[in-house]
Amino acid sequence: MSGRLYVVGLGPGNPDQMTPEARAAVDDATHFFGYKPYLDRLALREDQITVPSDNREELARAAAALDHAAEGKSVCMISGGDPGVFAMAAAVCEAIDNGPDTWKSVDLTIVPGLTAMLAVAARVGAPLGNDFCAISLSDNLKPWFLIEHRIRAAAEAGFVMAFYNPISKARPWQLGKTFEILRTQLPGETLVIFGRAAGREDEKIAVVPLGKAEPEMADMATCVIVGTPETRAIDRDDRPALIYTPRYVREDGND
Secondary structure, three states: OOOEEEEEEOEOOOHHHOOHHHHHHHHHOOEEEEEHHHHOOOOOOOOOEEEEEOOOOHHHHHHHHHHHHHOOOEEEEEEOEOOOOOOHHHHHHHHHHHOOHHHHOOEEEEEOOOOHHHHHHHHHEEOOOOOEEEEEOOOOOOOHHHHHHHHHHHHHHOOEEEEEOOOOOOOOOHHHHHHHHHHOOOOOOOEEEEEEOOOOOOOEEEEEEHHHOOHHHOOOOEEEEEOOOOOEEEEEOOEEEEEEOOOOOOOOOOO
C-alpha cells in the first residue's frame, strides 16, 4: 500500500513565517528527510523519526523518502524557504520521473513556503514591485556561461534580479563576476540589497549602490536583490530607507 510524501518549505527560518499548511504536514508525518540544519528547526514528537543528510545529496535523499512513502509511511521532505524554488520539490519530481513505477503511486503533496527573496524584499519595502526574476549563482548543476547569459539578458530586459546561492568557500568568485557583468549593463547608482537570514535573530540587511557592492558583503545565507534604474530609496530620517520599484514603466522606458 502506498503512503504519502509531503515536500514542505519551512520559510527563511523565523517560526512565525512557517505556514499553517506546513505545520499540519509536519504534524501528520512520521519520517522526516532533509538537510540537518533544516531538520533541527523542527520541534518533533518522540515518535517522529529524522533522517538527516548532506546538502549535496538531494537525489539520494529524494529516493530514500520515496522508498519510505511507497512502503506506506507518512513521510515529510523538508526544505528551507519554498521547496519549489531551487530546492527539494524539483529533486523529488526528477526522482519520480526517472524512478520505479511504485514511486508514481505515492500520494505527493508539495507545500509552499516563504522564499528568501520575498522575506528580504519585505524587510526593506517593495523592491519586487515590478517584473523580477530569480537566478541561482551555483554552477553545480548548470554551466557558468549559461548563468552569465541569463544575468546579461535579465539586466538588459529591465528585471529586478534576486540572486540565490551567491557565494561559498567552494565558489568564491561568482558574485564578484556577477557585479562586474551588471556594471556593464546598469548605472552605478542602481540599488543592491544584501539580505542575510531575513526574519531571524542574526538578520543583517544592507543596501548599497551597485558601484560599491562587494562580494564580501554576502555569504551562502544571503539573498542579493539588484534593482533596476527605476528602483528608489525613500529617506525617512531616523528610520531605514524604504526601497521600492514603481509598478509602472512609461512607454519611453522611463518611470
